[in-house]
Every structure is written in structure tokens, then in C-alpha cells.
Amino acid sequence: MSEHQPVNILMIEDDEGHARLIEKNIRRAGISNQIHHFTDGTSALDFLFNHPEGPTHNGPALVLLDLNLPDMSGTDILAKIKEDARLRRTPVVVLTTTDDKVEIQRCYDLGCNVYITKPVNYENFADAIRQLGLFLSVIQVPEVEGLG
Amino acid sequence: MIGLQPTWLSAPLFQLKIDGRQFGRIIVGLVILGFLGLLAAGAAAGLVMALSQNRTRWVNHTYEVERHINAFRVQVERLESSRRGYLLHQDPLFQQVYADAVKIIPQELAALRRLTQDNPRQQTNITALESDVGRLEGQLSISMTDARNGLHDKAIADFISDGSVPLARSTRQLTNVMLAEETRLLKQRVADQESLFRDFYLVLVFSALWLAMVAVLSVMVILRYTRELSQSRDSLKELNDNLELAVETRTTDLRRANEEIQRFAYIVSHDLRSPLVNVLGFTAELDAAAKPIVGLIERAEAEAPQILTDEVRRAAREDVPEAIGFIRGSTQKMDRLINAILKLSREGRRNISPELLDMDDLVQGVADSLQHRLDDLGAEITIERPLPRLVTDRVAMEQIISNLVENAVKYLKPGRPGRIQIKGSQSLGRAVFEVIDNGRGIDPKDHERVFDLFRRSGAQDQPGEGIGLAHVRALAYRLGGVISCESALDEGATFRLSLPVAFMPEEMK
Numbered sequence: 001m002s003e004h005q006p007v008n009i010l011m012i013e014d015d016e017g018h019a020r021l022i023e024k025n026i027r028r029a030g031i032s033n034q035i036h037h038f039t040d041g042t043s044a045l046d047f048l049f050n051h052p053e054g055p056t057h058n059g060p061a062l063v064l065l066d067l068n069l070p071d072m073s074g075t076d077i078l079a080k081i082k083e084d085a086r087l088r089r090t091p092v093v094v095l096t097t098t099d100d101k102v103e104i105q106r107c108y109d110l111g112c113n114v115y116i117t118k119p120v121n122y123e124n125f126a127d128a129i130r131q132l133g134l135f136l137s138v139i140q141v142p143e144v145e146g147l148g
Numbered sequence: 149m150i151g152l153q154p155t156w157l158s159a160p161l162f163q164l165k166i167d168g169r170q171f172g173r174i175i176v177g178l179v180i181l182g183f184l185g186l187l188a189a190g191a192a193a194g195l196v197m198a199l200s201q202n203r204t205r206w207v208n209h210t211y212e213v214e215r216h217i218n219a220f221r222v223q224v225e226r227l228e229s230s231r232r233g234y235l236l237h238q239d240p241l242f243q244q245v246y247a248d249a250v251k252i253i254p255q256e257l258a259a260l261r262r263l264t265q266d267n268p269r270q271q272t273n274i275t276a277l278e279s280d281v282g283r284l285e286g287q288l289s290i291s292m293t294d295a296r297n298g299l300h301d302k303a304i305a306d307f308i309s310d311g312s313v314p315l316a317r318s319t320r321q322l323t324n325v326m327l328a329e330e331t332r333l334l335k336q337r338v339a340d341q342e343s344l345f346r347d348f349y350l351v352l353v354f355s356a357l358w359l360a361m362v363a364v365l366s367v368m369v370i371l372r373y374t375r376e377l378s379q380s381r382d383s384l385k386e387l388n389d390n391l392e393l394a395v396e397t398r399t400t401d402l403r404r405a406n407e408e409i410q411r412f413a414y415i416v417s418h419d420l421r422s423p424l425v426n427v428l429g430f431t432a433e434l435d436a437a438a439k440p441i442v443g444l445i446e447r448a449e450a451e452a453p454q455i456l457t458d459e460v461r462r463a464a465r466e467d468v469p470e471a472i473g474f475i476r477g478s479t480q481k482m483d484r485l486i487n488a489i490l491k492l493s494r495e496g497r498r499n500i501s502p503e504l505l506d507m508d509d510l511v512q513g514v515a516d517s518l519q520h521r522l523d524d525l526g527a528e529i530t531i532e533r534p535l536p537r538l539v540t541d542r543v544a545m546e547q548i549i550s551n552l553v554e555n556a557v558k559y560l561k562p563g564r565p566g567r568i569q570i571k572g573s574q575s576l577g578r579a580v581f582e583v584i585d586n587g588r589g590i591d592p593k594d595h596e597r598v599f600d601l602f603r604r605s606g607a608q609d610q611p612g613e614g615i616g617l618a619h620v621r622a623l624a625y626r627l628g629g630v631i632s633c634e635s636a637l638d639e640g641a642t643f644r645l646s647l648p649v650a651f652m653p654e655e656m657k
Contacts, residue, residue, distance in 0.1 A: 017426035024433070068422070097421045100494065118425050126432070 008053065009035040011064040012044040012077065013095075018118065022064065022095065025126050041072035045080060048087065056086050064132075065112075067096040067103070075103075075110060082111035093132060171373045175366065182362040189355035196348040203341045210334045213263050213270075214327060220256040221323050223249045224281065228316055231288045235295050235303050246292060253281060260326075270329055277322045284315040406496065413493035417486045424483055431475045438468050481613075485602065488615040492601070492622055500541040500626065502651040507535035507581070510542070511570050514550045518557055527557060527566025535572035536579040539650040544623045548631075549581075551616045552643050556585035558610050561638070579649050586640040595633045606637075627651055 009026070013019040019037050026035070038044035047054045048063075055061035063081065067074035074096065081087045091113045098104075099117040107115050116128050227249040234242035257278055264270035291306035445464045448456055508531065515522075515529045522528060538545070553568065560566035569584040590598060594605035601618040624631045628648045635641035 015422055015426065017430065018422070021426070021429040021433070068418075097418060097425065118421075123432075 007033050008055070008061045009033050009064060010044065010047065010055075010061055011035055011037045012041065012069065012074070013037065013064065013066040014039045014069050015066070018066070026132070028126075029132075039070075041069045041074070041077050045077060048077075048081065049084070055090050056084075061090055063090060063092045065092055065094050065096075067094060067098055067107075075106060078107060078110045078112055095132075171369070174369050178362050178366045178369065182359055182366075185355050185358035185362060188358075189352060192348060192351035192355070196344060196351075199344055200341060203337055203344065207334060207337050207341070209263065210330050210337065213260065214330050214334075216256055216260050216263060217323050217326050217330070220253065220260065220277075221320065223253045223256060224284070224316065224319055227253065227285070227288065228312070231292055231312075232307075234292060235300075235307055238295060243292070243296070246288075250285060253285075257281070267329070267333075270326055273322055273326045273329070277319060277326075280315055280319045280322060284312055284319060287312045287315065410493045410496045413489050414497075417490040417493065420486050421483070424479055424486070428476065428479050428483075431472055431479070434468075435472050438464075438472070442468075484613055488601065488613055488619075491615075492619060495544075495619065495622055496626065498543075500544065500651060500653065502539050502541060502653075505538045505540060505542055505545055507538060507545075507572065507579075508533050510546060511535060511549055511553075514546065514553050515570075517550070518553060521557055522566070525557065525560060525566055527560055527568065529553065529568045529570065532569065532571035535570070535581065536574035536649065538579055538647060540627050540647060541651065544627055548620050548623050548645060549583075551620045552583040552645070555616055555643075556583055556587060556641070558612075559606070559641075560585065560587040561640075574649065577649050579647050581645045581647075582642055583645075584640065584642045589637045589639045590633060590635040590641050591637050592635070595635065598633065599631070 011019055011022060013022065016039070019039075023035055023037075036047060038047065049056050051057070065074045065077060069077075074094065078092055078094070081090060081092060088111075092111070093114045093116060094107045094112045095116045095118060097118050104115050114132070116132065118128075226245055230242045230245035230249060233239070234246060257274060261271065261274050264274065287306075287310040291303045291310060294300075294303035294306055442464045445456065445460065449461075511531050515531065518529070549570075553570070556568045557566065564586060567586045570581065571584070572579060572581045574580070588606060590605050597603045598605050599617045599621040600614075602614040603618075604612065604614040621631055624645060624647070628651060629646055631643060631645045633641060633643055
């Protein structure tokens, strides 16, 4: 895991609109890391575990995970990431519409690092993404310096 | 109710159904009949005993008469033979026997006369016998006197000629007649006795038959009554079982339907939120994108107003911001509504954890949380202590009470000092809480409607989506309770919540 490699952002989100909004707000927060977007769980898992640029083989990564996916539940992906020795330290941000307490608890139990509810109130949503941007900037501090 | 009337009941004897009182009467009647039968048998036995004793006495009497007749005959034979002996040999012993017989014969005759007083035929015979014996004695005494006086030959001559032999034969024949008469009487009496016993046996047999009949009837009645009892018990049990089954089935159906609705509400509301995020998100993008454009138009206005038309100005300054405002407002309202459905569905799925609640504390807590608003409004809450204690879910109860009290505070009549009263009572395992206000009241036609989701009543001058009371009702149902409303316009409202004193989970019911 080289310090010079930038953090890749893996966005697993089936809703194109949400994906676009998230991306826009991430960019607006001044984060320019590469974003890999997946609209289903299968291709996301394939990238995570097998892709040469994926976190298993290469550089640090951050996962933005929606729980409602067409082919599987986001919690399944979360569980797979946290069970794998190579991926366990990869931060996972769950970003979903569910604000059900049980679901949130379950995600934290599985090892999710941050849980963000997609608020319909757009200001709050943008705030949340900006906070996420802050979070991202914190974890990528070495890279920024490295790239510096 | 099928199969309650089995075929054996349709037999004529059993057409009447027996109830408990009839059964008692029938059994008492049968017991009385049985005792009557026994009484009859006893009386017959007593009567027969008495009659039979009488008959036996008469039979004995006949034997007695026969004995006396025979004794009389023996004495007559003794009389004659002692005379003959004396004629042969003048032994004083013969004379002694002779005198003895002479003395006994009248005694026997007297006894016979006495014994046969009731029988004129025997009396006639006895009279004839008396005269015969009298004559015989007279003849015999002549030869005896001669012999005693030593006139031996004369005595022998007397013996030959005195006719004592035919007299003695006549006596013998008379006694035979008398004996025959007595035998006839004896036969008759024995026959009477036999017929009496026959009658007695008849009575006995009849009584036995009677008792047997009563016994059979009793057993039949008891059996039938018992069968009816057990049948009605069985059918009751069956009904009961069916009822339980029906209730259980319906409860299960209801629960399943409820779960279905909860799940449906959850999925729908959840999935509806996803597109809403886009609508709102991109509206914000649109808004953000419109800003530089408006800025550009303002610049154009300042630098080159000729390139702008009124249409462009209106679009930039009014139409776009207005459209965005409406989209935003509506979407936000939609989000609130969806959240309300989500909240209700979640409330329905939440686990109820019953605990002992001190309602005084709980209600006081709700009132305290509203104190600031109450002070602003100049309103006050009075709690009538003690309120009944409950075993139920704390969170649900707090939400119910706070929704009701908040509503009361919200809809106070402007210009009238708000008075909100909370009281409670308890009876028959249920606790009733009342939240009474003197606010603007609810039109009676809306009393049901106010509990419906998104429905409100009266002037729409207060914020809210029409969720509170729907939520309260859902919670009350969840706790096994009901809520109702009593009110008239301008006269305040009373919300009455009735709950089981102890919450009973579904699986324990």
C-alpha cells in the first residue's frame, strides 16, 4: 500500500440521480479523487476483489455504499468487505435513504465506519456530503502531502 | 349445531326433551311409585300372614275336633270292652275302667259340643250321639249291676239281648259321619289356605314386576338425561373449540393483514423517498444553476438592456424562482407525509415492552415539557391525582399522552384562558384516561375523521399534517386500547383513552 497512491472512491449506488448528486457535492467539497461508480452489487464486488485497480490489489480506497441495490442488499457487500482480511480496513460510508434504527445498528455491527441518511432536505444532504468530504480529506491527508 | 338431535331421540317415548327440573320430578315420581309397590307387597304379606294364622287356627280346630271324636270312640270302646270283661270275670279293675269311661264320655261330648258350636250338622250328630250313648250306657249298666250283684246268668242274658251291639255300631257310624264332616271341613280349609298363598304369590309377583318396571323406567330416564347432559356438554365443548378456532383464525388473519399493510407502507414510503431525493436534489441544482443565469441577466440589464425581452426578465426573476419554490414546498410536504406513514408503520412493528408505569409521573413529565408554551399562552394543566397505574409500554404511552396534551394546547380558543384537565379512573381491568380542554372543540361530524391519517378538522391555522391523532389511535390499538372523542364546536374537547390495566402480548392471549 503505497502512500503515493490516491484514494479511489467506490460509489455503489443504483440510482443514477443520487450518484450524480453525490458526485457533484463531493466535487463541490473540493475533492478530486477518482470515483468509480457501480450500479449493482455484483460488479462492485468484482471490482473490489478482482480488479487490478481495486483495493485488494492496489491502493487505498473508500466505499460509498447504498443499501438498496437491485441484485443484493448493501449489508451483504458490507459484510463481505469486513470479513476479508485485505479489505477490512477499507472505510465504508453507508449512504442510504433508510433511517431505520435497526438497520443503522446492523450496519455499525457489521463494521460500517459512517452511516449517512440521504435527507430529502437538500441543504442537509449537501451538508452531509460536505461532511463526508471533510472525512475524505482527513483520511487522504498523507496522499495530499505525497502528491503535494 | 349440526348433529344435536340424534335419531334415537325421535322415537315417540323420547320426543320430549328432559330439562333438569323435569328430570327431578320424574325421578321423584318413580321413587314414589317404587315405594308404593313395596308398600303394597308389605301390606299383602301382612294381610296374608293374618289370614293364614286364622286359617291355621281353624285347621287346628278341626284336628282338635277329630281328636275329641277319636277319644270319644276310644272311651265308648273301653266302656263296652270293660263291661264284657267284667261279665267274664268280676274283677274290680274292669269296674274301675267302666266307671272311668262313663265319667269321661260326657266330658268328651261336652267338649265336642263346645268345639262344634258353629256347625249345626255336628251339633245334630252330637245330639244323636248323646241319645245313643245314653241308651247304650243304660243297657250296659243293667248287665253291670246284675253282674255286680252276682246274677251272672242274668247278666249274660242281658248281654245277649240288650241290643248294645247295634247301639254301639250306630255310635261308631255317627262318629264316622262326624269324622267325615270334619275331614270335609279340613279339606276346604286347606284349599282356602292354598288359594290364599296363591293370591299372595300373585301379589308378590305383581309387586316384583312393578318394582322391576319402575327400576327400568328410572334407569332409562337417568340414562337418557345423562346422555342428553353429555351431549349438550359435548356440543358446548365443540362450540367452544370452534369459537376459539374461529377467533384464532380471525386474529391470525387480522394480524397477517396488518403485517402486510405495515410492510406495504414501509416499502412504499421507503421507495418513494428515493425519487424524492432526486427531485429535491436536482431542484437545488436547478436553483443553483439559475443563480448565475439571473446574475448574467442582471449584468445584461445594466450593460446592454436592449438584448433582454420582458419574457426573459420575467422568466429569470419570477417564473423560475416561483416554480422552484413550488416544487420544493410540495416535495418537502410529500416527504413529511411519507415520513409520517413510515413512522406509523415503524410504530406498528416496534416491540412493546410492558413495565409498571406511574402515570402521575409520566403525565407530569409531559406537562413539564410543555410548560414554556403554556406560560406563553397563559394556559394551565391540572392533573387529578392519583391516576391509575398501568403495566404497558412507556414510549407508546408517553407518545399518546403528549400527542393528546399537545393537541389540547394547540387548539385552545384564542381569548379564553386555556384550562386542560387530565384525569383517570379504573374499573374491570381497564384504565380510562381523559384529556379535557376548553378549546375550540371539534365538530361532531369530524369525530371519527380526526383519527384518520392526514385528516384535520376546523380552521387550518395551525401547523401539522394530520398525523398526531392517527398515531395516537394506532398506538392505542397496539396497546389493546381504544380512543374516542367527545366534543362540540366552541365547547372544548374530551379525548377518552381506555386501556387494559396490564398489557397482554398477542402470543399470550
